[in-house]
Amino acid sequence: MEKPYRRRDLLGIRELSADDIRGILDTAENFREINAREIKKVPTLRGKTVINLFFENSTRTRTSFELAAKRLSADAVNISVSSSSVSKGETLVDTALNLDAMQPDCIVVRHGSAGVPHQLAKVSKAAIVNAGDGANEHPTQALLDAMTIREHKKKIQGLEVAIVGDILHSRVARSNIHLLTKLGASVRVAGPGTLVPSEFGGLVESGLTVCPHVEDAIAGADVVMILRIQRERQDSAYFPTLREYAVHYGLTNDRLDLAKKDAIVLHPGPMNRGIEIASDVADSSRSLILDQVKYGVAVRMAVLYLSTGGSMISG
Numbered sequence: 531m532e533k534p535y536r537r538r539d540l541l542g543i544r545e546l547s548a549d550d551i552r553g554i555l556d557t558a559e560n561f562r563e564i565n566a567r568e569i570k571k572v573p574t575l576r577g578k579t580v581i582n583l584f585f586e587n588s589t590r591t592r593t594s595f596e597l598a599a600k601r602l603s604a605d606a607v608n609i610s611v612s613s614s615s616v617s618k619g620e621t622l623v624d625t626a627l628n629l630d631a632m633q634p635d636c637i638v639v640r641h642g643s644a645g646v647p648h649q650l651a652k653v654s655k656a657a658i659v660n661a662g663d664g665a666n667e668h669p670t671q672a673l674l675d676a677m678t679i680r681e682h683k684k685k686i687q688g689l690e691v692a693i694v695g696d697i698l699h700s701r702v703a704r705s706n707i708h709l710l711t712k713l714g715a716s717v718r719v720a721g722p723g724t725l726v727p728s729e730f731g732g733l734v735e736s737g738l739t740v741c742p743h744v745e746d747a748i749a750g751a752d753v754v755m756i757l758r759i760q761r762e763r764q765d766s767a768y769f770p771t772l773r774e775y776a777v778h779y780g781l782t783n784d785r786l787d788l789a790k791k792d793a794i795v796l797h798p799g800p801m802n803r804g805i806e807i808a809s810d811v812a813d814s815s816r817s818l819i820l821d822q823v824k825y826g827v828a829v830r831m832a833v834l835y836l837s838t839g840g841s842m843i844s845g
């Protein structure tokens with residue numbers, strides 16, 4: 531069954547309704563099997579052009595957007611910012627206007643500053659997709675996390691999800707909090723006091739609890755999501771040493787034993803083994819870290835398809 535998708539840009543989960551989110555996830559489910567075929571290509575986006583404009587490093591997001599575009603037969607162009615005219619002093623908006631003049635259908639942008647995709651969406655005729663903007667949002671990460679949770683728990687409504695670590699600098703945490711609470715999960719966040727914003731409790735939808743201790747967040751959880759320490763966004767010392775961080779906040783098997791017996795572990799990557807997550811947890815059968823990466827391609831196929839005029843597919 532098809533249902534019209536009335537949006538063009540994907541700037542954040544904050545702007546989406548629960549129906550939009552479910553529609554994107556259902557569409558991704560429909561694209562998923564293409565990635566398991568021997569010939570992983572369909573003509574759905576033939577003739578469309580997708581530009582990947584990444585101002586920050588990426589392994590998973592940039593590669594999966596490129597694979598998603600190519601598997602749908604779109605032309606994918608990757609712009610390396612270090613070799614572009616941005617390094618000659620061109621403004622962000624001028625760069626976007628010049629790329630837009632080449633009439634792409636979609637520009638996927640990652641930038642270190644919050645709000646850059648929103649700024650580009652105001653001047654661009656192409657659909658803008660946010661691939662991570664500063665500490666603001668990373669909507670496709672939250673969508674692929676939700677797809678992973680749905681696959682393993684068969685629902686999101688009513689689940690208890692612990693998000694642990696550097697909440698303050700995490701766009702993944704923000705997008706996940708919006709998505710999970712919109713779909714009816716209870717979210718508990720915890721980490722070092724310096725890395726958990728005190729205003730969070732009043733900032734977001736109901737369904738979010740800020741816990742004083744990591745153990746409180748993990749106890750009884752269905753899903754434990756561990757975040758990377760975002761050292762590139764930390765402008766001062768938020769905790770004494772990495773060793774102390776690992777001891778007090780890292781996910782070990784002992785801490786994971788506080789969660790439900792069938793709890794699953796997620797991490798958006800890149801992970802710092804032995805710091806925010808012990809290697810034996812990361813490599814255990816409860817860890818779905820590589821499933822998250824796998825579902826990232828299907829989610830990004832759905833996002834590119836919907837942002838370029840496709841309808842939501844379910845069933």
Ligand code: CP
Pocket residue numbers: 587588589590591592662668671798799800
């Ligand atoms: N999860 C994530 O955004 O990873 P990359 O930085 O490798 O894209």
